[in-house]
Every structure is written in C-alpha cells, then in structure tokens.
Amino acid sequence: MARRPKRAKKPAAPRRRPLLSTLAGAARRPAQQRLDLHRCEQFLLHEARLLDEAKFDDWLALFTPEAWYWVPNEPDQADPAETVSLIYDDRRLLETRVRRLVSPRMYSQEPRSRTSRIVANVTIEDADSTSCTVRSKFMMIEYRREQQRLFGGTALHRLVQSNGHIMIAWKRVNLVNCDAPLDGITVPF
Amino acid sequence: MNLDLSRFVQPGRVHRQIYTDPAIFDLEMERIFGTAWIYIGHESQVKNSGDYVRSFIGRKPVVLVRDAEGEIRVIHNQCAHRGSLVVANDKGNTSEFQCCYHGWTYHLDGRLKAVPLQHGYPRDFDPKNPQTAMVRLPRVASYRGFVFTSEAADGPSLEDFLGYMTTSLDDMVDRAPDGEIDVAGGVFRHAYDANWKLYLENLCDAAHPWFTHRSSIDAAQRQSDDVYSNGSGEIAIRQMRQNGAPYSFWESQVGIWTYPNGHSYLGDYHDDAKLVAALKDPLFREYIAALEKKKGKEEARRVLEVRRWNSNVYPNLSFMSQFQQLRVVHPIAVDRTVVHTYNFRLKGAPEQMFRNTISFANTVNGTGSLVLTDDLEIYNRIGMGLASKGAEWIEVGRGLTSDVPDAHGGHRGTNSTSEIYIRNMIEAWLGYMANGPVAAVRAAS
Numbered sequence: 306m307a308r309r310p311k312r313a314k315k316p317a318a319p320r321r322r323p324l325l326s327t328l329a330g331a332a333r334r335p336a337q338q339r340l341d342l343h344r345c346e347q348f349l350l351h352e353a354r355l356l357d358e359a360k361f362d363d364w365l366a367l368f369t370p371e372a373w374y375w376v377p378n379e380p381d382q383a384d385p386a387e388t389v390s391l392i393y394d395d396r397r398l399l400e401t402r403v404r405r406l407v408s409p410r411m412y413s414q415e416p417r418s419r420t421s422r423i424v425a426n427v428t429i430e431d432a433d434s435t436s437c438t439v440r441s442k443f444m445m446i447e448y449r450r451e452q453q454r455l456f457g458g459t460a461l462h463r464l465v466q467s468n469g470h471i472m473i474a475w476k477r478v479n480l481v482n483c484d485a486p487l488d489g490i491t492v493p494f
Numbered sequence: 495m496n497l498d499l500s501r502f503v504q505p506g507r508v509h510r511q512i513y514t515d516p517a518i519f520d521l522e523m524e525r526i527f528g529t530a531w532i533y534i535g536h537e538s539q540v541k542n543s544g545d546y547v548r549s550f551i552g553r554k555p556v557v558l559v560r561d562a563e564g565e566i567r568v569i570h571n572q573c574a575h576r577g578s579l580v581v582a583n584d585k586g587n588t589s590e591f592q593c594c595y596h597g598w599t600y601h602l603d604g605r606l607k608a609v610p611l612q613h614g615y616p617r618d619f620d621p622k623n624p625q626t627a628m629v630r631l632p633r634v635a636s637y638r639g640f641v642f643t644s645e646a647a648d649g650p651s652l653e654d655f656l657g658y659m660t661t662s663l664d665d666m667v668d669r670a671p672d673g674e675i676d677v678a679g680g681v682f683r684h685a686y687d688a689n690w691k692l693y694l695e696n697l698c699d700a701a702h703p704w705f706t707h708r709s710s711i712d713a714a715q716r717q718s719d720d721v722y723s724n725g726s727g728e729i730a731i732r733q734m735r736q737n738g739a740p741y742s743f744w745e746s747q748v749g750i751w752t753y754p755n756g757h758s759y760l761g762d763y764h765d766d767a768k769l770v771a772a773l774k775d776p777l778f779r780e781y782i783a784a785l786e787k788k789k790g791k792e793e794a795r796r797v798l799e800v801r802r803w804n805s806n807v808y809p810n811l812s813f814m815s816q817f818q819q820l821r822v823v824h825p826i827a828v829d830r831t832v833v834h835t836y837n838f839r840l841k842g843a844p845e846q847m848f849r850n851t852i853s854f855a856n857t858v859n860g861t862g863s864l865v866l867t868d869d870l871e872i873y874n875r876i877g878m879g880l881a882s883k884g885a886e887w888i889e890v891g892r893g894l895t896s897d898v899p900d901a902h903g904g905h906r907g908t909n910s911t912s913e914i915y916i917r918n919m920i921e922a923w924l925g926y927m928a929n930g931p932v933a934a935v936r937a938a939s
C-alpha cells in the first residue's frame with residue numbers, strides 16, 4: 306500500500322516496472338535466467354577466447370558429461386556414424402584430445418599454432434526454457450611454422466543451462482572446405 | 495633425361511635427391527606411374543552403366559567409368575578439341591560426357607559422339623580417329639573388384655604384377671560373409687608438403703609409433719574408461735593404446751613381409767583381446783556366426799586366421815583388411831602429395847561393424863585425428879629436412895643383414911622393425927627407373 310503513491314509520481318512507465326523488476330529478480334536467481342541472444346553470444350565469444358588462448362582444459366569444462374564434438378568431412382553430412390568425419394569425438398575421446406593438446410610430445414604442435422577467431426551472425430534456433438541451438442559463423446586464422454591457414458564456416462552449438470551455467474551438449478562445425486585435401490587439423494574450431 | 499639412377503642407391507641407403515629432385519619426379523611420373531599397374535578404384539564405385547568417378551594417374555586427370563555395355567573403362571579426362579578437362583564433378587551418373595567449351599560430346603567409353611559445327615573443320619578431320627576421343631588407357635584389369643590401369647600397352651598381367659599380394663586383396667573380400675564389399679562412408683583427403691614415396695614408407699614402419707605417436711599413446715593410456723563413450727571414442731582409444739606396445743612386442747611379434755615389384759605387408763599388431771576381433775565381444779560372435787553360416791566353419795576359421803595390418807601395393811595403394819581401410823597415394827609435385835582414403839562395407843556382416851570401420855577411419859586416417867596428424871608432421875619435417883645437404887645419404891639399412899627369404903618368393907624381416915619393405919620399394923623404383931644394371935639395395939640372399 307505504501308508503494309502506490311510513489312509509483313503515481315512516475316505515470317509514464319507504471320505498467321512496465323513490475324516486468325522489469327521480475328527480470329532483475331531473475332538475474333539474481335541464475336537458474337531461471339533465459340538463454341537469450343546476448344548471453345549465447347557472450348558464451349560463444351568466451352569459448353572462442355579460451356581456444357585462442359590455448360586454455361583447452363577450461364574449454365573442455367564447457368562440455369556436458371555426455372557431449373559430442375563433430376567436424377563433418379562432407380557438406381551437409383547426415384550423420385557421424387556411417388560417414389567419416391574430420392573429427393567426431395564423444396566425451397571420452399574429447400578428453401583424450403585435450404590431454405594430448407597439452408602434451409610436450411605432440412609433435413604436430415611443436416611449435417604451437419597461434420589462432421585468432423571471429424564469431425558473428427549469431428542466431429538462436431530451437432529454443433526451450435533450458436536449452437537452445439545457436440547458429441553462428443566463424444573465421445579462424447591459424448599460424449604455424451611460416452604458414453598461415455584460414456578456416457571458415459558455420460558452427461552449431463546445443464547449449465543447455467543448469468545451475469545457472471551454460472554448457473555445450475553438442476557442437477557441430479561445418480567447414481566451408483571440409484572435403485578439401487587438408488594438412489593436419491590439431492587446434493579445435 | 496639421361497641420369498645414371500643407380501648411383502642414387504647403395505646397399506642399405508639411398509640418396510636424398512630421389513625425394514627432392516623435380517627432374518627425378520618427372521621421370522617417376524613417366525616411368526613408374528606411366529607404366530606400372532596403378533590402382534584406380536573399386537568396381538562398387540561404378541556399379542551401373544554411366545556411373546563415373548574422377549581420378550588421377552600421377553598428375554594426369556582420368557575418369558573411371560562403366561560404359562553402356564557394362565565394361566569398366568579408364569579414359570583421359572581431356573577434350574580432344576582444345577584439351578579442356580571434361581568431367582569436373584568427383585562422381586556421378588551420366589549418359590555421355592560433354593565438354594563445356596565447344597560442346598564436343600563423348601560416349602561413355604571415350605569415343606567421340608558429336609561435334610557441333612563439324613562442317614567448319616578441315617576435310618581430313620576424322621571424328622572416328624581413336625585419338626580424337628577422350629583417349630582410353632590401353633589396359634584396365636580388375637582383381638576381385640579392385641580396378642587397376644596401366645598406360646603401357648604391354649607388360650606383366652595384373653595378377654603377375656600383384657604376385658603373392660593377391661592374398662591380401664583376398665583377405666579384404668573374404669571377410670565379407672556374402673563375399674562382396676562396397677566402398678562406403680565417404681573419402682578422406684589429406685595433404686602434405688613432401689615426396690609421395692614417404693607415405694608408403696611409413697605405413698609398414700613398426701618402429702615409429704612409439705616415438706611419433708607418443709602424445710596420443712600417453713593421452714589414451716591415461717584416459718579413464720569410466721567417462722562416457724558412444725563407442726566411437728572407445729575404438730580410437732584402444733588403437734592409440736596399442737601403438738604404445740613395448741619395443742620387444744614391435745620387434746618380435748608383428749612381422750614384415752616383402753614381395754617383388756615393391757609390395758609388402760606388415761603383420762597384425764593387435765591380438766584378439768585388443769581390438770575388433772575380441773572373441774568375447776557379442777558383435778564379433780554375431781559376425782563369426784554370419785561368416786560360418788555362409789562359408790562353413792573351416793573356411794571362416796581360415797579367413798579369420800589371416801592377420802595382416804597394412805598391405806602396400808607399389809606404387810600407389812595401401813589397404814588394411816581388419817577395418818576395411820584403403821588409401822590411394824596421389825603425387826602432385828616432388829614436394830606435394832595428396833592421399834585419398836576409403837572404407838569398405840562387408841556385405842552380410844552386422845551393421846555395427848561398419849560403424850566401427852568409420853570410427854577406426856576417423857582415428858587413423860582423419861585429418862583431425864590424434865594419430866594421423868603426427869604422421870603428417872613427420873612427412874612435412876622430412877620434406878624440410880631433406881632440403882639440407884648435410885647428410886646426403888638416407889639410411890634404410892635396418893635389418894639389412896638379418897632379412898631372410900620367405901616361402902612365397904619374397905623376403906621377410908626376422909625383426910619386424912626391419913626396413914626391408916623400404917629397400918624393397920627402392921629396388922622396384924630402380925627397376926622401373928633405371929636403364930641398365932641395377933645396384934643391390936638388399937643383402938644377397
């Protein structure tokens with residue numbers, strides 16, 4: 306009852322305030338915060354930065370315990386089980402991949418690659434209250450041993466939210482040149 | 495070019511120049527890829543009339559095609575008019591080939607079919623001249639579905655060329671309960687900046703996994719099996735762990751065999767408990783039952799007792815029966831090579847076996863795999879290292895004095911890490927390349 310006179314002093318937005326305050330309240334309870342475009346975009350930028358900075362353990366920690374990571378070998382490849390893939394890691398293999406990436410005896414990373422990524426054109430598909438599929442474009446420059454390579458394509462992330470944290474349930478990377486003759490791919494996209 | 499090529503080869507060593515000299519590369523394209531039986535594809539890739547696959551023999555673009563009569567042909571992918579590449583798609587089905595420049599069209603067997611505005615050509619222009627065509631390669635032959643072609647009109651038959659290696663091709667096919675295999679599951683293409691010969695020289699090398707693949711061995715050995723796998727990672731990790739078998743195992747329990755014309759195979763380095771042929775595995779029990787049902791118990795046992803890892807048919811083919819893998823080497827330049835890798839489906843086998851084939855392919859042939867990437871690094875490093883004149887001669891002498899004849903007209907290493915298979919390829923290389931007496935690259939036997 307005491308608040309009503311206060312609100313009456315600001316008649317321009319009286320009906321919006323309750324909605325805004327509800328959202329503000331949700332921010333203090335992360336589990337209920339929506340997976341909106343801004344948060345998804347920030348998450349993708351965070352992921353790209355971890356990879357560029359070679360923080361592969363932190364990158365692995367973004368994935369759910371049953372996640373998979375897939376880089377098809379063919380454009381519009383229908384499935385990873387019946388056709389070969391440049392990379393198709395279940396969670397167990399993804400862990401092995403990341404452990405190898407930090408090995409001093411990984412000769413295909415001696416010297417290490419340097420990478421720089423740009424993530425753009427982010428859109429949300431198939432969203433529900435706790436998960437969504439995010440489509441984005443990426444370009445990655447990789448420099449190693451006097452050679453610079455440019456990769457580009459579309460990334461699809463299935464993001465899920467639990468306890469306020471966003472995690473990757475699966476990630477598919479469609480390289481523009483996936484079926485080209487390629488030298489080894491060692492740093493994940 | 496009038497090089498005395500035998501001076502590049504000595505017992506147990508070869509000169510680095512055979513990997514770096516563009517003139518020698520050109521000669522290889524002429525004298526090896528231009529004369530030997532070259533693997534070009536599998537019949538299952540061209541099942542129906544009009545099915546075609548674009549490929550290369552050395553640097554020459556060709557097309558593998560099944561013509562209107564059902565014959566398998568290999569024709570040069572070149573228009574007889576102005577020389578343009580005619581077939582641009584990797585594969586497909588068509589009733590004729592048409593050049594996109596001036597519309598010359600060709601029958602599926604390469605004969606010229608129609609020339610627009612033919613009245614404009616000179617009177618002696620003969621569209622029926624066999625050279626006015628997408629010219630056929632003179633010889634095409636198939637062994638149990640594997641198609642080879644040769645640019646030489648005369649020479650040994652395909653079976654004589656293959657010799658005892660026919661048994662390795664048999665092993666690819668015999669493992670199918672229905673007795674047939676199909677190319678399936680896509681093609682990997684990987685590339686490196688070094689000579690084509692290095693590829694086959696690595697595929698029977700039992701001494702390198704311990705070092706080259708150390709990072710994936712270590713990572714796989716430390717991997718917890720409690721972490722979730724949908725099956726694909728499990729096969730990959732078992733394969734990587736097996737690469738870490740102790741040296742005593744690599745030296746004494748694998749086996750390396752070589753045969754005339756540069757061919758060789760490495761014995762299996764997985765026993766039943768380690769990879770696909772785990773006898774307690776319900777999938778493998780199901781497979782054995784299917785094999786026994788079609789072939790009988792005795793034949794099924796014979797088939798499964800053939801244990802080979804990679805088989806190399808010089809100069810451009812390597813395959814492996816246990817996981818139905820096949821790789822084709824394409825020399826692009828003296829310092830550039832592309833390898834195409836294929837998978838086969840065993841007809842009549844449980845469907846899951848093909849899925850295991852795919853998982854295995856991703857592990858050992860995948861451009862982003864944890865294993866192949868280090869092999870590619872080795873090829874690239876050899877390419878860079880060989881530019882140095884510091885060490886003119888390359889050592890390929892491991893096992894030189896301990897190799898022995900085998901029972902099938904070949905030679906084998908008493909130590910599985912013998913470089914006998916490299917010396918054997920170099921000997922074949924010299925046979926193709928040299929005119930005149932040939933130096934010995936192996937010890938007298």
